[in-house]
Structures are given as structure tokens and as C-alpha cells.
Amino acid sequence: MTKIKTQTISPQNENILIRLKRVESQFGYIPEESITEVAQSLDLPVSEIYGVATFYSFLATKPLGRNVIWVCQNLPCHLKHAEITIDNLERTLGIKPGETTSDNKFSLELTNCIGACDYAPAMLINRDLHGNLTPNKISQILKLYK
Amino acid sequence: MAEVKVTINGAQTSGREGVTILELAQENGIKIPTLCYLTELSPTGACRICIVEVEGSRTLVGSCHTPITPGMIIQTHSPKVLATRKVIIELLFASHCGFCMLCNKANVCNLRELAADLDVGLSPFQTRKRFYPIEDNPYIQIDRTQCILCRKCVRACREIAENGILGIAYRSFDTKIVIDNDQPLAQDTCRDCDICISVCPTGCLSKPKKLSAAKTGKPLIIC
Amino acid sequence: MPEKQIVLKNCQMINPRDINTYLARHDFKALAKAQVMEPDEIINEVKASGLRGRGGAGFPCGSKWEAARNTPGDEKYLVGNADEGEVGTFKDRYIIENDPFTFIEGITIAAYAIGAKQSYIYLRSEYHRLRNLLENAISQAKDKGFLKHVKIDIREGAGAYICGEETALMDSIEGKRGEPRYRPPFPTTKGLWGNPTVINNVETLMNIPNIILNGAQQFRQIGTERSKGTKVFSVSGDVAKPGVYELVLGSKLRELVIDLAGAETVKMVQIGGAMGRIVSSTMLDTSLSFETILGAGGVIVYNESRDTIDIVLRTMEFLNKESCGKCSPCREGTEAMVKILQKFAGGRGTPKDTGLLEELSSTMMLASLCGLGQAAPFPVIDSLQYFRHDYESRIK
Secondary structure, three states: OOOOOOOOOOOOOOOHHHHHHHHHHHHHHOHHHHHHHHHHHOOOHHHHHHHHHHHOOOOOOOOHHHHEEEEEEEEHHHHHOOOHHHHHHHHHOOOOOEEEEOOOOOEEEEEEOOOOOOHHHHHHEEEEEEEEOOOOHHHHHHHOOO | OOEEEEEEOOEEEEOOOOHHHHHHHOOOOOOOOOOOOOOOOOOOOOOOEEEEEEOOOOOOOOOOOOOOOOOOOOOOOOOOHHHHHHHHHHHHHHHHOOOOOOOOHHHOOHHHHHHOOOOOOOOOOOOOOOOOOOOOOOOEEEEEEOOOOOOHHHHHHHHOOOOEEEEEEEHHHHHHHHEEOOOOOOOOOOOOOOHHHHOOOOOEOOOOOOOOOOOOOOOOOOO | OEOOOOOOOOOOOOOOOOOHHHHOOOHHHHHHHOOOOHHHHHHHHHHHHHOOOOOOOOOOOOHHHHHHHHHHOOOOOEEEEEEEOOOOHHEEEEEHHHHHHHHHHHHHHHHHHHHHEEEEEEHHHHHHHHHHHHHHHHHHHHHOOOOOOEEEEEEEEEOOOHHHHHHHHHHHHHOOOOOOOOOOOOOOOOOHOOOEEEEEEEEHHHHHHHHHHHHHHHHHEEEOOOEEEEEEEEEEEEOOOOEEEEEEOEEHHHHHEEEEEEEOOOOEEEEEEHHOOOHHHHOOOOOOOOEEEEEEEEEEEEOOOOOOOHHHHHHHHHHHHHHHHHHHOHHHHHHHHHHHHHHOOOEEEOOOHHHHHHHHHHHHHHHOOHHHHHHHHHHHHHHHHHHHHHHHHHHH
């Protein structure tokens, strides 16, 4: 049973989201143990940490591949045939959105607008932007990631 | 504290500064329906059932969290308010399991009571259903299929029981009341404080049926 | 031409990684001028300019500052909102990529005016790659002694459209789930950690140095009655030249999408993204201003081959996924709308369904807790108004 204590942390510089992002950049996702650790160190209930971890799309609570591909699926990219990009990635990697390649190299995810509509169709790999995608360009880009 | 003069449903009245529209209405014997509000808990403004019409406001306002201001003209049961409340209930019923006849709380359910008051029959809306397995231990039964995400249990667990076992997780339609980091209900998850059960407006949280305490007398047989 | 470079005047002219190239043009002169003014004088100047928030809501900037300044308290905060998540909007990205220094100068002046010693830039996670550029610009400005009165820290989101909404943004900076708070209290009285907080869009803050340096009167010279100055637009979709354009407020939609961005045929234009308004091709002479339609300036152009229902359905699917899930009209309403629109998309609509869409729209607009739920029905309402036949042709 986690009793809530009134003591608060220095909220400006240490809070749940900052901690979770640190965990995420260390492990590539947020393991269960880390949620408990963050809860203990911030003196907050586990449920509250988990609530934050599952709210944000870029925080994963399951392991992902070494590189995560986020393909934009919104209208400006859709108008420029984002589905060809998605289809191409699916066939090249042999996985569907939400899955990870067996060599753990890539995870494929669909995401909402990444603010690169002038380079549509566009995607992020990890946090790098790739735009004006064509099947040829995609195969070149994928080679950049180990 | 200064007295604030307002008009509520055509009648002039006044309340202390800082009082919410809902509190003032209650003081004046006007019943505004609520689902996520409870005097003992911090307001959250999630269910939107307590909305009222305030002259000059572009939208309806949540009465449980809006303090009265001088000269406010409030309508708590105007046609616009009633029509909006009705659609909200219809929406909540769309994703609700709808097996009222089989429900533990069938006749003590706040949601059903409100639906009857607002003349809601079958919901005209279709949404996904939130189907989750029913979980229980000797102290509590959780059937999230009936949850309307009012978050009263979460706040009660934190603010009254000071536990924080229950939390709110995920986002959008997938939002869910979870135990810790979405753990299944275990025998020792919590004991019999019952606070969350007492605040739940639907059949989501209830006391498990004790089969051992079944009728001991002579069976009643109707021929 | 309606084009005029005020906000973007340094873009492509300076090296965004080198403050000296910025100083060669401006020298943080606006901050120097502001610091010999009384905070109230600055606020009055901004009020007199008529500058309204560029993030979509169009709230008068000076009044926001005044409200925060007048709220008692030692701890006050200024937030530069760089959580540009609206579909089809990328102007703040372009601004930060090209001219982080004017943005920072705007923050320093705003913080001085409201009395904030701490400020934050809330950067969307999708723009993580710009973080280094911003940090570099902040540290160069600090080294040059421009940040003596205010600390600027970057806080990054983690992928949630709703966090552009200012109360959700505050919860996210506090490290919580980015769910909107009810109002009142407003952020200017009770914001971050309960303290008075001003949240301004990147582009709003970009206008500040210019207003301080050249005066409110000069700023007011262009624009319309209630929309002064320029607006930066992001144009995408079926156009030859997608990109960022700065226009005098009140310019015609036609000038933007046809003359500048080179659209060939136009069926409809979505202005202000997913929560924005949809107009038909017969409305290209509409002026772009707060009095008419503006939003955050995201403009998506659809040519004649595009399907109305597909556009509206995709927009609603987006809103459904990005609804925070807190209030019932938005969480359940966007879901119910998606289901009805799917019926139309499959040619299975019924005559009753358009009525249901209208009923839902009204409820969501009136009862939702925040701007997302309140504006989510716009694409449905507008398409039902201008393209009703596209719905009716899908009734079985």
C-alpha cells in the first residue's frame, strides 16, 4: 500500500515527465521497475506515474526496436500518398505498424502530424526528420541506421 | 466575506464569494445533476452533466467548478441545458455495457436515474464498447465495462483513503481506471475501506456477492 | 502584394547558430529599450498595438500580460508555446529553425513586463531536433548578458496534441498527464504551480521586439480593424509551393493559396487545422483575419479530386486519438462522430445520421471542457453546410 505523503519534490526541475523521459532515453522504453523506482523517489503512487507514462504517445511502456520509425498519417501527408510510404516500409521491414523487426533494428509506428507538411510525406526516425519520401529515398535512409 | 448577488432560474439570490454555482443552487433547493462531483472531493469537471447556462457565455459552464460572480444570470434547466445533458447521457450509454438487468446496482445506479430523468431511451449513438474482464477479491468487484470514467474512485482513493492505488491511465477513448501500473486485482491489492465503492455512480465498483451468505431459509417456490 | 516580412524578416538573413549575425542586424535593441521603460509602459504599448495571440485563440496579448502583472505574487512565469501540433501547421518550426534570437528577445521582454524571473519554452517532442539549436541560442544570449533578469529553460513534451492547449500545457510542464483544467481560474491568476503564468505562442512573441522598437502606432498601420499586423501561414496539401508565408492580416485566401502557393484547382480549404474551419472554393475571397477565419494559420488545400467525407473522417479520427479522455462529450463524442462518418465513407449513411451529427456537434461545442472538444465539430458542421450533397450521396 502506497501511503501518499504531503512532502513535495522541487517541482520545477524534477517531476514525473522529466524523470520518465530520462528513463526513456536510457532504455528506449519505460520498464516496469523504473515506474516503481520513479514512484518511490518522487514519493508518489505508482498509479500516478503509470498514468503519465501511458498518456504520451512518445513514451513506450513496452520495449521497442533500436530505431523507431514514426510515419505521419495525417491529411497533408495522406494527400502526398503517405500510404505508399507506409506500404513500402511494411514490405521492406516485413512488419506492420506497432511491430518490431526480429533483429530488433526497427519499430514501425504511425503518428500524428509532425509539423513537416511542407516536406510531405514525412517521417521521423528516432528524432530525425525525413521528408519528401519516395521508395528509393526510403531504402537509402534506412541504411543510415544501425 | 462579501455576498454576491446573482439570478438563478429567474429568482434573485445571493451567496458567499467563492461559492460555486452548484453549491448555490443546492442552497436554494435547485437540484443540478452530477456524476463526477462529490462535496468531499476536489472538483474535476470531467462528466459535464452539471453544465448550466450563464448569460453572456459562449458555452455552457460546469456548475461544480465555476464560482458565482456578481450579476450572473443562471439557467439550470433551460431547454438547451436539458438537451445537452441528454446527449451526454446518451453518449455515456453508447459505450456502457447496457446489461442493466444483470447489474448489481441496477436499481441504485446514478446513471440510470439520470437517464430516466432526462427521458433517455436507447442511445442513438454507436461507439466501441469497453469490454474488460470482471475482477474480484473478497473486498471488491470491478467491472470496468460499466465505468463512465468520472474518476470519483481515483480521487477518493487518493484524497480520502490517502492511498493512490487507483489511477487514471492511457488516453482518449482508451482511458482506463487502473490499479497501480495496470495490475490485475489481487487478493491483497486493498482491504475493505470501501470508499471507492461508495462513490461509484454505476455498477463498476461493488461489493462482491457473498455466495456463502445465500438464503438459508426454506426455498420459496411459486407454482 | 499582401506579403510583408515582419515576423520572418531575419529568416534566411542570419545564421541561427550565431548570435553575432543577429546582433549585426538588431543588437537586442528592443530589450535595451524595454529595460529603460516601466513594465506598465511596455504592457500599454503592447495593448495599444492591438497584438492578438497567434496560436489560434486570438486573445489580446497586452491584456493577458496585464492580468498576470496585476495578480499579486513573487513567482510568475512566462511560457513560449512551441507545441505546434495542429495538423498542417509548421510555421513555429520554421521560425525557430531560422531565427531563434527574435523569439528569445521576445521572451526576455515579455518576462520583464509581467515580472517573471523564470520562463519556459515548451517544445513539442516532434521538434526535439531543434532543442540543440534553441539551447545554443539561449546560451549565446546569456553569454552576451541579455538574460540577467530571466532564466529560460526548455521543457519538452512527449507526443500529445492536447498539450498545445494552455492549461494542458501547464500540467505537462508540471510533469503530469496533459489534461486541460477548468477555467476560471485562468492561467494569468493561477497557472504553473498555482502562480500567475502567461503562455504566448512563438509567433506572438516574435512580434514583441518589433512593437517595442518601432512603436504600437507603426504596428497598427497594417491589418484590419480588429486584426493588426501580419500573420505567418503554413500552406500544405494540393499546392505547387507548400511552405511558410507571411501576409498582412486581412489578405484574401485566394492570394495565399492561388497566387503564392500555386494551387491549381481548389475544392475546399481547411484553415486552422483539425479544429479549424473548412471553406469551399466559392469562398476564396474571404479575408484572413480574427474577424473571419484564422486559427493558428495552418492552411491545407484540397483539389477537386478530393473526397469530403474522407477528409472529415480523417480529421475526426485524429481528434478522437488526441482527445485527452477527461471530459465525456469530447471523449465519447469524437468516437461517436468517427463511427457515423465511417458509415458515410462506406456508403451506409442513413437520413437520420446527418441529424445525429448536428446534435452531437451542438453538445460537444456547448459542453466540452476545453477548446479541443468545443472546436472538434467544426469540420463536420462546415462540411455539412458547404458539401451536404457529399453526405447525401452516401445515404443508402
